[in-house]
Amino acid sequence: MKINIFGMFVEEIGEAIGPYGLPKFRAAQIAKWIYQHGIDDFENMTNLSKDHRKLLMEHFVIHRVSTQAVQQSADGKTSKYLLRFHDGMAVETVLMRQTYGNSVCVSTQVGCAMGCVFCASTLNGVTRNLTGGEILAQVLYVNQLLQQEEQHVNTIVIMGAGEPLANYENVLKFIRLCHADYCLNLSYRSITISTSGLVPEIDQLANEGLPVTLSISLHAPNNEIRSQLMPINNRYPLVEVLAAANRYAQQTGRQVTYEYVLIADVNDQAHHAKQLAGLMRGRLANVNLIPVNSVLERGLLRPSNKQVQLFEQILLERKINVTVRREMGTDILAACGQLRHKNLTEAKVIEASDL
Incomplete structure (x- = not known):
């Protein structure tokens, strides 16, 4: 069976190719072809000898993603992609064209097990974790599209389907790959990771020494409401989550x-x-207020604009840093899990009609 080389650090590539007679210094060249130039055919790696390219083709493969579905917002600022991996599983990735640059939101799991009642990602449960390479493949897919417009990905939010800290090692590998100079060479400060509040992993992340931005899914001002909305609160209640967030900020x-x-x-x-x-x-x-995206199966309603403004004003009067998230892609099911759930539901209808 051929070895998938996509998603390896350059050191790992060097270790993988060594037994087949390729010098380890070739690893950096291979990594740049894969991550920076989007090459998935070893034959096109023209600064390697023909013999080396033949060896690579015999023993290795480059697994990327393919497009299953695409939706574009009417204003052209948001693009949502349902991307398929080599095993047929699919996840959502969203490109948001912001005033400060291009931001891509990636998924870290196929589905989600957290059970938050306002999120469509949890409707079908969790199937599996994504590898670091599969998370990276989402960003590079979008980056290649942007390069056609002479643009690139400026920031990454790890805020799509799945709980990133429940897939800790793979997410950390993804972050380090994005930072590598042979990959995206992206500053750690340009990466935000969102969690529902896994306290031990928040502390672990703080100890990594990586200045990534931490985003906590709070969604309630007390334990009673938070437990109704987010089952994880029964395991890590508000006081523990807030204490871990404080430690992260201090460290x-x-x-x-x-x-x-x-x-x-x-x-x-x-x-x-x-x-x-x-x-x-x-x-x-900083508090980021997000009027809920309606999910039919959940029966949750969006507040009026007046109520959102009132809520924001109360926080501002009390000197709390607050923003209201600018809505993007509401016309294309851009909220987490909506496009994947739609495709899964349609597939089940087709399967049932064939019986």
């Missing part, structure tokens, strides 16, 4: 972002805003 010097999905008549009232302000007081933090 890295990086401001923590707290994501707060606003759901009508659930967590969007004035007293909820006041509770949230109390939790945030004195923290190196």
